[in-house]
Amino acid sequence: MSIAGGRERLVVIGGDAAGMSAASQARRLRGPGELEIVAFERGHFTSFSACGIPYWVGGQVPERDRLIARTADEHRARDIDLRMRTEVTEIDVAGQRVRARDVGSGAEYWTPYDKLVIATGARPVRPDLPGVDAPGVHGVQTLDDGQALLDTLAGTPGRRAVVVGAGYIGVEMAEALIRRGFEVTVVNRGREPMSTLDPDMGRLVHRAMEGLGITMVGDAEVTEVLTGQDGRVRAVATRDAEFPADVVILGIGVRPETALARAAGLPLGAHGGLLTDLAMRVRGQENVWAGGDCVEVLNLVSGQQQYVPLGTHANKHGQVIGTNAGGGYATFPGVVGTAVSKVCDLEIARTGLREKDARRVGLRFETVTIESTSRAGYYPGAAPMTVKMLAETRTGRLLGVQIVGREGAGKRVDIAAVALTARMTVEEMTALDLGYAPPFSPVWDPVLVAARKAASKVRSG
Template sequence: MSERLVVIGADAAGMSAASQARRLQGPDELEIVAFERGRFTSYSACGIPYWVGGDVDSRDALIARTPEEHRERSIDLRMRTEVTEIDVPGRRVRARDLESGEEYWTAYDKLVIATGALPVRPELPGIDAPGVHGVQTLEDGEALLDTLRHTRGERAVVVGAGYIGVEMAEALANRGYRVTVVNRGAQPMATLDPDMGALVGEAMTGLGMEMVNDAEVTKILTGEDGRVRAVATDDAEYAADVVILGIGVRPNTGLARNAGLPLGEHGGLLTDLAMRVRDPRAEGAIWAGGDCVEVLDLVSGRERHIALGTHANKHGQIIGSGVGGDYGTFPGVVGTAVSKVCDLEIARTGLREKDAQAAGLQYVTATIESTSRAGYFPGAALMTVKMLAERRTGRLLGVQIVGREGAAKRVDVAAVALTAGLTVTQLTTLDLGYAPPFSPVWDPVLVAARKAVTAVRRAG
């Protein structure tokens, strides 16, 4: 007699888990039922800003696998169907068909929760006016593009200056809009230290974008036709033909909360290393992964919520292995992320200064300027690298990079060093590739490490 796996959410984590479980067990051993409330599966939400901006030609280019392709692999995928309740003791879920309104229960032997994240949408007057858009799903991207096609406008306001905000600012600038970014922080990119975020703000201003920092949006103003016409703060109004909300996301765990499953400090589900939910009632039969979970930060030792497709796909592989009778673990993350605004590249991994302070770590910093190639080689571009190291031990704690072409992916060296627990002294000895078209003799990351070594020594 076969078992039944139920998957809630059919994007990165959910369908990676279903697909991996199917590779390990055939339909006679494992029945797989997956529920998805949207119209698309297995797509790259990270690519939406580049689709809106015209770098990606079509919506379908962002879809890795369609519902039909999943069904061809003997996965009973039910689209436009939302799970509304999890009955943990009864091992069943209640689902509602969003087209017909029909509700029904489905029993499970094993359950995967992959409900993702929800965009932060503050309760402000006018927030639901036509012309105000979030960009979390492909449906959101389609709605925004439809607005851009049918709006004779040239002014855009982006609310928020994190990854989503700066990427959408670029997308709208690429479409010819005059862009204003309204940011509640002192500098854009709160994932960086303020001194590095200031470099991003200077570059965005240099690209012709208006940066408004230390500003809280109080309302969305509308015209006589009901459409958005401006964004208001306590001090000013900023005209807008379209508004993008790039304030961030939070774990979509209302379903799990109502079922009494354990949530962490940031609202995400808590799991063990094998991605099983930490609830004795589940008896090891419930897994969770993707943007709805919290993960261990390997540098600080604390739980974090990080919404990234890279983690979600890894979670899915590990979950699918566990469901299918194999075994795998997800040890944690170091918080690596990269982004860009036009030709400016932004990268970070590990801890910021305030993260180190919150973890009770004593640290030193080192900041250097270098180039992406040998200084004499054509196309050499400037970059700034900031490094944090533990004061007593010299253990690498974090790296941030802001620069032009060739800057961002250098953060991967630091990510590996953080994962391995290297000191900045050990980092200086790494045998990195060198040739004038690719790097100076001393790679910028190694230059920063050398300066960090000096800072550690001076600190005693």
């Protein structure tokens, strides 16, 4: 079936990483005479790096436009009909059409499709608390959010900031605010920051953040955002205390934006994300694909579906979807759960399973934790590093690695990510031929030291 004068029409919902990667890849494979591409984006910007927003706010990235990989006009120059400030409000799967609304005029219209890509992304978790919508309270998801926060920071005479949540966004925004000269308090529901780490590794992050001048408050549930007589935020309240604030950042995380998909009857997983096959095609649909922060993915270590909203995955999803929608063939096999972050000079990395992840899927395991340095101990600038490793009991298969340290620590997690993907044992890892020179590593890289210790523990277990 073809809709547009003998041409097929590909409709894309969402103009960021997954959606526009899919549109661009499909265009590379098929010209305008064969495939019409229509993309809808409800915001003001397309193809931007949400991951870069904390660094723009903190001043390391000097201007907003550095975060835009490709503008709307650049996409249009590639024969993609990109309609900005246009929100899709309904998907009619049976009729193969979507209803869109122009945000400015409110006008609505239907657009038929032969093939559909759903790349609706994620929405920030915004708790239902008194005062959460007060001026001075900010989420950070889009470039508009980042600009609104910068405007608040510039117009606020006070220098007290409270960050609610201590995940990736929370710790990165804490750094941004420290760089802006604010006194920063991080209020976190868990005892330790970075719930993507085991608590013992999170404790290292906790101590390091306090050493950077950040006040860490754990085991604290925010109950209310308090406002002053002018209606602006003045404090964040928990059950036990109040924390004065001139600005509040919500860094509680995100959830998949799948309201459209749910209303259309498309399959969702336990985490609320769309379920797809290896080709990123929505399960049970021949001509509907989905990718980015609105989908769940297979964790290759646990064998379970997982929700991992990261730009790296979104761009890969888009490439796979665009290849398949453009008539080629590609698959996305899954992830091992690799992520890195930093707060000031502290680097935080993880891949694979945490202890509780391994227990949840019934795996028995051994753990080891080692202290090492980023360079040869005698070389100037050698910085401490802690590596924790999980290995499966009996088989010795690597299950996960977590790293906390200073310069040179974070990207070492990539060694473990490759080993996990290859299903290597810790014994096999000890023989990896990694590069060595004193400015870069000790003779035994810290990851390999952990692998040696884990292999010994597995053998003796």
